Amino acid sequence: MGTGWHRDIALLIARVGIGIIFVAHGWQKLNDQGIEGVQAFFTSINAPLPEISAYVVTYLELVGGALLIIGALTPLVGFLLFCDMVGAFVLVHAENGVFVDDGGYELVLALGVGSLLIAACGAGRLSVDRMIPGLNRFS
Incomplete structure (x- = not known):
């Protein structure tokens, strides 16, 4: 994909859409x-360190989703959210098949690869990252 505005608008739409879903899931966990x-x-699914990982996952989804929406620290946040979804895939959804109606991994897969793609491509010019020295090269 080129460096035109269509790329920046596509990245903005992807960041906002994926970010909203993560914020909603973090909010749901918290409230x-x-x-x-x-x-x-997390204890019931044998997640590692459930007392700590529950906090990490909840706040990663809540705060990380918000950071995706505004396009801040996207290489790091996108990668961490991808890792979050790898954990959800392995610990919860893989054994249930593809379809979300069956408890499957389709949403986890879409969110994970979308987050990884944003981490790799950067936030685009319509982002906070664009204003941060060192991160603007990812935009």
């Missing part, structure tokens, strides 16, 4: 389940 509920679920 509907509560950290204790997330810890209990």
Whole structure:
């Protein structure tokens, strides 16, 4: 893809869409389940260090999603969200097949590869990263 405005608009739309989903899932973990509920679920699926990873995943999704939306620290945030989705894939969804209706991995896969793509491509010119020295080369 070139360096034209169509690329920047596509990256903006992708960042906002993926970011909204991550914010919603982080918010759901924090407010509907509560950290204790997330810890209990993580314990039930044998997630590593569930007492800590529940906090990490909840706030990564909430704050990381918001950072994606504004296009801040996208190489790091995109990669961390990709890792989050790898964990969800391995620990929860892989054994259920593709379709989300069956508890499958289609949403996790889409969010993970989308996050990784944003990490690799950068946030584009319509982003906070564009204004940060050192990160603007990723835009």
